[in-house]
Amino acid sequence: MIRTEALSKHFGATVAVDQLDLAVNAGEFVCFLGPNGAGKTTTVRMLTGLLRPSSGRAFVGGFDVVTEAVEAKRLLGYIPDQPFLYDRLTGREFMALVAGLYRLSTDALAERIEHFLAEFGIAEVADQPIGDLSHGTRQKLSFAATFLHEPRVVVVDEPWVGLDPRSIRQVKSYLKRRTREGLAVFMSTHTLAIAEEVADRIGIIHRGRLLALDSVAHIKALASHPGSLEDVFLELTQEEE
């Protein structure tokens, strides 16, 4: 569902992402790990069509994110680390806006909106202005809005900021369940424990280059001494410095 071919992004003389070849299949959960400034967010922003690649191509559901942007975005859900929400709208009004933007059928739309508000535990505050909501509640609203159009691919950039432990558990479970139903999830994160718990495969990026992309067990086996994912991560990214 996600495929990149020699995807690169240069910021002036800096190579943020270098010849990235990646594939995320339907029903697969891939976590993208890397130190600060490694190129994770740049990759995410290219996959979502925000940034244009300097070279190479990215596809979502077979659609090129640059030349077939609208078709690609119809299949895509994106949850940024600090989602933009209209402070002056209420949660329900925001959900209705998203439904309109994705041209969702009005049949049973209200029920669907209620379903997702309830799924993420925010139905009770959905009539308050978004500006009055806590950071965690806003984040849950962005999850609810993202899944409203039933995306086939979800790209998530460090989604745990502001969420309490119960909400983190709830979101993890939801993402895993949807993955089993065929959703492709690509998540950029610093939280190694969560990545180890939820990921089918883990990619480690450093200085724009993909150092490894494999199952958790295989990634762990890359360390010179068997250890935790943290040990492997530190060893792989240390080697490059």
Place this chain on the structure above:
Amino acid sequence: MSLLGTLLRARIRVVANAFASLGRESRLKLAFIATMLTLLWLAAFAAARAALRVLEALGTDILGGAMVALAPLLVPRLLAVFALALLIMLAFSSALLALALLYRSRETTHLLTVPLTWRAVCLTRLGDVAFFSSWSSAYLGSPVLLAYGLHVHAHWTFYCFAAALFVPFVVIPAALGTMVTMVVVRVAPRLPRVVLVAAGIVLVAATFLAFRSRLSSPDFHDAIDLTPVAELTGKAQSPFLPSAWLADGIVAAAYGNPGAIVFPFLLLLAHALVLAWLTGEVAERLLHPGWSGLASAVHARRAPEKVSRGWLPLLLRPLPEPVRALVLKDIRVFARDVSQWSQVVFFFGVLAFYVANIRTAARGFSLAFWQSWITMLNTVACLLVLATLTTRFVFPLVSLEGRRFWILGLAPLRIATIVRQKFWLAVVFSSGVTVSLTAASSWRLRLAPVPFVITVLTVCAASFALSGLAVGLGSLYPDFTADSPARIVSGTGGTLTFLVSLVYITVVASAETYVLRWRDVSPWSAAAAAAAIAIVSLAAATIPLRLGVANLERSDF
């Protein structure tokens, strides 16, 4: 519902909710704002009525009878001049707004992630650009139109036709400004800085010279000679200018000539639609590469070492810490925010235009009566510039610290020190701009030494007062949730600051006029007027500052 319809509906909900949230604001603040907005509207109406009466009387006074009426000749020409000025201002402000709304707004980033075409994203924002650039023109233009309608005894349909003409008219500069911004954003990051600066200087100089030559005319004289007036204003009536179509349509509507309204209306509508379509086409090709290029340029840009380690820290070295650190931070943050400094550049461009052309307008007015009025009007113009500067750039300073208050709040600093630092920074910058503007314009007007000194001193006092007012009210009504200066200013606190500034300007300009207009006033009366200006200025600065500091000391962060 179409995508644009969906977005429009969301916009309407946002506005409705914003009005609903006014219930949380202080009743006193809202009452003051409502009263002031009404008074300002009524003042504009009264001024327009008076101006139209003067024009009406002009023909009979000068030519000795009702045989020749000058108003029907002059009013359409003046309308065309106003419409042309409005067109130019709207085009510039639209270009700046397009930069902020299309490339700097988080909402646009959000819209780019949903399945909208670039055209749809751009057209959505084009509507915002047109609205935000023109609402104040509609607010201040409506009393003028009402005065004109009453003056010519227009049918009530005149006001409907005028509104119908205004809507496509504002779309034209909005589309032009937006397209220019998209082209500049696409091209500028690829060019070396030297080329950019050189191109900017050439463009500004060429525009300046072009306007200067277009607006130059034979001298005005104390005796009324309509030839230069007709020659100058006639240039604004070129049939190729959308502003002339608007003026023609309004005049036709005023005189109840429906046949003559249709053509200018269709011209405006056709051009608005074509330009909107063209804007969408340009967006399809340039918006995404430009947006992506600008986002990439942010990463690619190296640290601005010259500012960080260059002359600025050295220049500020005499200041004691922590004031020096705070001033350095404020200047750096401002200088690195394109949407902020680009507005200042625009501001300076308008001021340079004003100063350069003021001699043309004033030359030949040797009568003391005209000298006094022009001096007063020049002072008022300078004070309005100052009020705009302080409201737009000084008022948000305290609010912008909101999300960073964990740094300043934890530092061993008194709140009063932070507020005072912002106040003095504002005084230095605002007086630097406005005192030099006032001195330059007064020099161009060839004012006598006494009015020159009075004008400059008045503006010095006003810089002190309006800076205190803006920092004080910014501390009294901070918005710590917003991180955009434009958004902070657009709230009720910003509106209140500008309106209180207008009250201050009215008081000070009245006192100055008292001294200048009646030059034979006794020295004691003049001294009393000067003392009144000083006392009012001191009060206008210190009272809001004290209230603001007290409010921040009571606040939780």
